[in-house]
Amino acid sequence: AQTVTQSQPEMSVQEAETVTLSCTYDTSENNYYLFWYKQPPSRQMILVIRQEAYKQQNATENRFSVNFQKAAKSFSLKISDSQLGDTAMYFCAFSSNAGGTSYGKLTFGQGTILTVHP
């Protein structure tokens, strides 16, 4: 079974600064997907960024980028130029690509509460 660990229960950052959220995972599989989801106070889960394990290049989406270290099983999220609207709970998630498992079957970490201060 896969596990996802987020060791930072809470983080804070000043507006316009950069912050990095950590995530590690454990799996014996070689093909899988990793995601970061954002959950603002409205509670809806919003996909921020995804990474396919077979791709060496780190994914980037505007101000969001990841540092994917496959050998170390590490998947951190960097938010540049932080904005007040980035305040939310952030979840790291894993999805297997083995045995017909669907992309949407996700194993989530415990989450990190990020607060952006003005």
Added chain:
Amino acid sequence: EPEVTQTPSHQVTQMGQEVILRCVPISNHLYFYWYRQILGQKVEFLVSFYNNEISEKSEIFDDQFSVERPDGSNFTLKIRSTKLEDSAMYFCASSEWRNTEAFFGQGTRLTVV
């Protein structure tokens, strides 16, 4: 933009009662999911559904839970005899294909009293 919608947003039910949570997935999506988030805890996978049958389920998804796609648009989660520990936020999600991203609804907060 298409979205997953869930109703109701909040439901209060008495212990032992049956409850049905409703979801309308995005119209061209084929895979459907339910997740649960107990307050202060991580989001947990319950079940995935494809081609009118359960494709995967977790150990949480025991006999008190069932899912159904009663028509071409709705996807429901039924809890037969609710317990206090079923109190949680329940999220529905859908994806177009097996290997495309899952879109989540806004959740239904279930409170069992």
